[in-house]
Amino acid sequence: MKRFLLALFCLMAFSFSVFAEANPVADNSKAMVSAAKQMVKEITPQELMDLIKGKANFVLIDVRTKEEVPAAKIEAKEYYNISRGLIEFMLPKMNIPTDKLIVTYCKVGGRGVLAAETLKRLGYQNVVNLKGGIKGWIEAGFPVTNPLGTFKMVPYELTGCAE
Template sequence: MKKEFLFFLLMILVQVTYGQVKNKSIIEFKEVASEGFVLIDVRTPEEYAQGFIGGAINMDMKNESFVSNIQQIDKNKKVYLYCKAGGRSAKASKVLDSLGYKNIINLEGGFDAWKEAGNVFVVQ
């Protein structure tokens, strides 16, 4: 019984320490009107060049320098992440969480959902 209690306590501690990632539909992102955030596109540079959300910074999650690049961002800022459909940004969110970022929002649906909804985007 004591081991079960300690395990339960440990799980609560892990949830408090980590688990700072929130998920939000990318369609809702356009309603954000705050300047205290960073928008990161974790797709490849080739994907990014075909279109991206205005103001987004491209940091390819597949690139070996992803962690060192992401660590240049202030951990106190709200960080929104998106990719093509939501898979890579969910993984990137977990990376940021493990690095101690406290306000991470994974934009579900990704750039595909953004375009499909008819939202404005930039093409290089």
């Protein structure tokens, strides 16, 4: 019985290692994001906050899906939610000058940098991406807005609810 279980375990381990080969689609996706980061400047959450506080003339484009936005968004004077899949079609219709500063963001950075790269390819000259996306923004301690209001998130341990 022990030999049977050992043989079964070895067979299972071998099967998992055979199917655990590299995922070429995931590798290509990572390569696309990495290549986009070579073309697009990224700004920190602090740099974006400085733009907002300084009342800079820029456009903030949230490229998350419309379903993601109600959880939390970054407030800016000129804010648009245009999902990553529609950016090529929607932004050119908005008559935003090609030399105006555009800041893109998503959840953690990947879609934002791909959107920024696309905008650069379309002819927008002053496009940057928020490094770390809204997650990085929140982790830096900056406020977000949702239908309940504007707030800062705190670690769960600081809420008094943790045991």
